[in-house]
Amino acid sequence: GDSVTQMEGPVTLSEEAFLTINCTYTATGYPSLFWYVQYPGEGLQLLLKATKADDKGSNKGFEATYRKETTSFHLEKGSVQVSDSAVYFCAGGSNYKLTFGKGTLLTVNP
Amino acid sequence: GAVVSQHPSRVICKSGTSVKIECRSLDFQATTMFWYRQFPKQSLMLMATSNEGSKATYEQGVEKDKFLINHASLTLSTLTVTSAHPEDSSFYICSARGTSGFNEQYFGPGTRLTVT
Numbered sequence: 001g002d003s004v005t006q007m008e009g010p011v012t013l014s015e016e017a018f019l020t021i022n023c024t025y026t027a028t029g030y031p032s033l034f035w036y037v038q039y040p041g042e043g044l045q046l047l048l049k050a051t052k053a054d055d056k057g058s059n060k061g062f063e064a065t066y067r068k069e070t071t072s073f074h075l076e077k078g079s080v081q082v083s084d085s086a087v088y089f090c091a092g093g094s095n096y097k098l099t100f101g102k103g104t105l106l107t108v109n110p
Numbered sequence: 111g112a113v114v115s116q117h118p119s120r121v122i123c124k125s126g127t128s129v130k131i132e133c134r135s136l137d138f139q140a141t142t143m144f145w146y147r148q149f150p151k152q153s154l155m156l157m158a159t160s161n162e163g164s165k166a167t168y169e170q171g172v173e174k175d176k177f178l179i180n181h182a183s184l185t186l187s188t189l190t191v192t193s194a195h196p197e198d199s200s201f202y203i204c205s206a207r208g209t210s211g212f213n214e215q216y217f218g219p220g221t222r223l224t225v226t
Contacts, residue, residue: 036217043116043155043219079131089153096142096207098215102153 002027005062011081013108019098019106021075023064023090027061031092033057033066038087038103047075047088080108113137114206116218118120123194123225129188131221134206139184140206144215145177148201160187 007022025031032051046104048057053068062077073090085108090101113136130151133143142161146154158174160181168174176198178190189208191198191207201222205215 042133043114043218046214046216049214097156097159097208098144100153103151105151 002031002092004090004099004101006032007037007101007104010020010105010107013106015082015108015110016079017108019080019084020076021088021099021106022070023046023073023075025073025090025099026071026094027092027099030068031102033064034091034093034098035062035064035073035075036089037102038088038089043046044089066101080106082108082110084108112208112216113205114140114216114218116142116204116221118221120222121221121224123223125195125225126193127188128192129186129194129223131202131204131223133187133206133218134190135185135206136210137215138206138208138216139182140208141189143178143181143187144205144207145187145189146205147224148203148220149202154203157189189225194223199223199225 003026005024015075028102030048034049037047038044048059050057064073064075087103087105089103093100115134117132132148147159148154157172158168160179161179162184166179181187201220203220205217207215
């Protein structure tokens, strides 16, 4: 079956540092790929997505590129803020079903 | 747009009782709704998929007689945890998929269930 593997946290950064959270997927076919963010005590919010190879999803300064050759969808941000502190989930889906990674807790200190 | 609500946000119930959680799509019609369970510091585990007007499809290992799902309309799905036990305590999250937008799910804020 499909699986998503993402970098285990926690990740602690200082404000304005560069962020990378790795995500790789295994699937039959070519799933759509997503990054979701979960703030404390809340549900998941879609951060960005890519539906086919070489697509780049971007939102709020975050970016991720769908790399078919490496089956990866790494999340990056050039300069993180304290307000970016949250849990980030990578997910892949086809046939209307999403498979989630285990989540990466990011803490950004001022 | 694409807002999904859940009610209640938190519920505490006694062991042996049943509790119902509602999931509503507020500004779109959701042909498919999903129910997830999230354990502390872990990922979301898909419990079941429900389509409006038909029986839910449960994932392997999920007891359909314990977790009753009803998707009675295009904007409402309910999850009833029957005869709850402390091990059912968890964070339950629903999501809804509309008629457009390939594979995009919109998530509710979650319901924290505590069984004492």
